[in-house]
Amino acid sequence: MELLKYCDLCPRRCHVNRYQEKGFCGATNKLKVAYYSLHMWEEPVLSGKKGSGTIFFSYCNLRCLYCQNKKISIDGYGKYISLKKLEEIMLELQKKKAHNINLVTPTHYVPQIQKVLKKIKGKELQIPVVYNTSSFENVGTLIIMRNLVDIYLADLRYFDDELAKKYSGCDNYFEVATMAIDEMYRQVGKYEVDKDGLLKKGLIVRVLVLPGHKSDAKKVIDYLYKTYKDDIFISIMSQYTPINHCPYENLNRKVTEDEYEEVVNYALTIGINNAFIQEGDAADSSFIPNFDKNIL
Numbered sequence: 001m002e003l004l005k006y007c008d009l010c011p012r013r014c015h016v017n018r019y020q021e022k023g024f025c026g027a028t029n030k031l032k033v034a035y036y037s038l039h040m041w042e043e044p045v046l047s048g049k050k051g052s053g054t055i056f057f058s059y060c061n062l063r064c065l066y067c068q069n070k071k072i073s074i075d076g077y078g079k080y081i082s083l084k085k086l087e088e089i090m091l092e093l094q095k096k097k098a099h100n101i102n103l104v105t106p107t108h109y110v111p112q113i114q115k116v117l118k119k120i121k122g123k124e125l126q127i128p129v130v131y132n133t134s135s136f137e138n139v140g141t142l143i144i145m146r147n148l149v150d151i152y153l154a155d156l157r158y159f160d161d162e163l164a165k166k167y168s169g170c171d172n173y174f175e176v177a178t179m180a181i182d183e184m185y186r187q188v189g190k191y192e193v194d195k196d197g198l199l200k201k202g203l204i205v206r207v208l209v210l211p212g213h214k215s216d217a218k219k220v221i222d223y224l225y226k227t228y229k230d231d232i233f234i235s236i237m238s239q240y241t242p243i244n245h246c247p248y249e250n251l252n253r254k255v256t257e258d259e260y261e262e263v264v265n266y267a268l269t270i271g272i273n274n275a276f277i278q279e280g281d282a283a284d285s286s287f288i289p290n291f292d293k294n295i296l
Contacts, residue, residue: 001029010024010137031112035078094126107141212250236277241254
């Protein structure tokens with residue numbers, strides 16, 4: 001695949017030949033998957049009653065200090081698979097009654113995923129495809145997936161680029177991510193749900209409330225609502241889980257109830273109707289998939 005010979009799929013633009021060496025993310029030219037399953041802990045419009053068919057790809061183009069999936073995103077846990085195997089996984093999840101195929105951190109494998117989806121989407125594969133991303137994306141890469149993705153499940157992690165640089169090792173995150181989210185919205189438009197309340201197409205943007213940074217989360221929410229109003233869903237997440245010891249003390253604790261409630265109340269105050277909130281102890285490591293139970 002030519003795009004992998006001078007890789008600029010993500011904003012890192014490493015320009016390495018992935019057939020010969022690795023770039024920032026750590027991925028080679030071969031598909032690597034850590035885990036796949038029916039996942040019940042996505043937003044209700046995705047998980048429904050039977051689960052979202054999640055496929056966790058190994059590696060990531062960010063380096064978030066607090067990543068709860070560090071084992072696969074940074075350490076690269078997983079198994080190399082063929083394109084045929086990826087196709088089989090998608091169809092297996094559909095057979096198990098998954099409501100959708102949920103591609104988790106797919107950016108660095110877009111050429112391979114595109115090839116598989118062009119073969120089976122709308123034919124053997126009849127359920128929606130979800131592109132689950134940090135939004136640290138190049139618009140050109142997202143365009144490759146046009147007409148193949150039905151639902152974008154995107155993060156908007158930071159408003160302040162200094163936080164992005166400190167916690168995730170990237171410059172200009174907000175500019176890059178908002179341009180990417182604009183392209184996602186151009187592709188899928190205003191959300192549509194089916195008779196069962198499941199999302200058929202549309203955009204969900206997740207806002208992870210980080211400990212000590214409720215003001216940044218409010219700014220992100222304010223931007224999203226001013227830009228898209230209620231044509232998208234905003235998912236306000238309290239599930240930050242301190243898994244790795246971080247050099248910043250605030251990242252070594254959970255978000256307090258007061259912090260989270262203040263962010264949610266702000267969203268209500270500015271008039272947001274289409275928002276998901278998390279109740280109870282969402283910041284629980286039991287919500288993190290057991291990647292040791294590799295069912296590949």
